[in-house]
Amino acid sequence: MRLRAVLFDMDGTLLDTAPDFVAICQAMLADRGLPPVDEQRIRDVISGGARAMVSATFELDPAAVEFEALRLEFLERYQSNCAVHSCLFDGMAELLADIEKGNLLWGVVTNKPVRFAEPIMQQLGLAERSALLICPDHVTNSKPDPEPLILACKTLNLDPASVLFVGDDLRDIESGRDAGTRTAAVRYGYIHPEDNPNNWGADVVVDHPLELRKVIDSALCGC
Numbered sequence: 203m204r205l206r207a208v209l210f211d212m213d214g215t216l217l218d219t220a221p222d223f224v225a226i227c228q229a230m231l232a233d234r235g236l237p238p239v240d241e242q243r244i245r246d247v248i249s250g251g252a253r254a255m256v257s258a259t260f261e262l263d264p265a266a267v268e269f270e271a272l273r274l275e276f277l278e279r280y281q282s283n284c285a286v287h288s289c290l291f292d293g294m295a296e297l298l299a300d301i302e303k304g305n306l307l308w309g310v311v312t313n314k315p316v317r318f319a320e321p322i323m324q325q326l327g328l329a330e331r332s333a334l335l336i337c338p339d340h341v342t343n344s345k346p347d348p349e350p351l352i353l354a355c356k357t358l359n360l361d362p363a364s365v366l367f368v369g370d371d372l373r374d375i376e377s378g379r380d381a382g383t384r385t386a387a388v389r390y391g392y393i394h395p396e397d398n399p400n401n402w403g404a405d406v407v408v409d410h411p412l413e414l415r416k417v418i419d420s421a422l423c424g425c
């Protein structure tokens with residue numbers, strides 16, 4: 203079936219949001235008179251969300267008494283500074299332009315709450331270009347459940363087989379596959395050191411956004 207739309211996970215796939223996460227973590231440490239941590243320590247656990255990043259930053263067990271206050275502070279800071287340093291990954295602007303020139307739809311399906319995801323899309327000038335933004339707020343079950351992708355396809359009135367979902371986490375691939383979409387895993391995202399995208403069962407694995415050009419061209423031809 204001919205490709206009609208390309209959907210992206212947000213963090214680590216469409217956007218490099220790590221710089222904002224890192225800046226917030228380092229600021230929280232500095233405010234407490236603590237030294238900065240290696241940036242990679244934070245990047246390695248971004249897919250685990252605020253809980254994982256706070257735990258890695260402060261080397262603190264989530265069960266610790268002071269942990270929840272730190273997590274809430276992290277989220278409060280992120281609410282005010284969620285699109286200061288975040289940007290499209292290298293090559294992604296060109297890829298989106300190609301998708302639009304090819305008269306394909308594109309959108310975002312993310313596990314990031316809408317209160318963070320929507321402002322980021324707006325501030326980066328992507329909201330008016332994206333066909334949709336599906337967040338946990340819109341569904342009962344988040345990825346890896348197929349519900350977000352099923353809702354996206356239903357909203358676009360498209361057969362899942364005509365949709366390509368791109369992500370940097372096993373949850374993305376599982377969600378897309380179970381929803382019936384084609385799937386692409388990216389190695390450039392926030393991959394945990396112990397993870398291997400080659401083992402996720404995606405239809406294709408790429409190292410750079412522009413490698414998706416060939417994938418999309420092939421799908422457009424029905425190859």
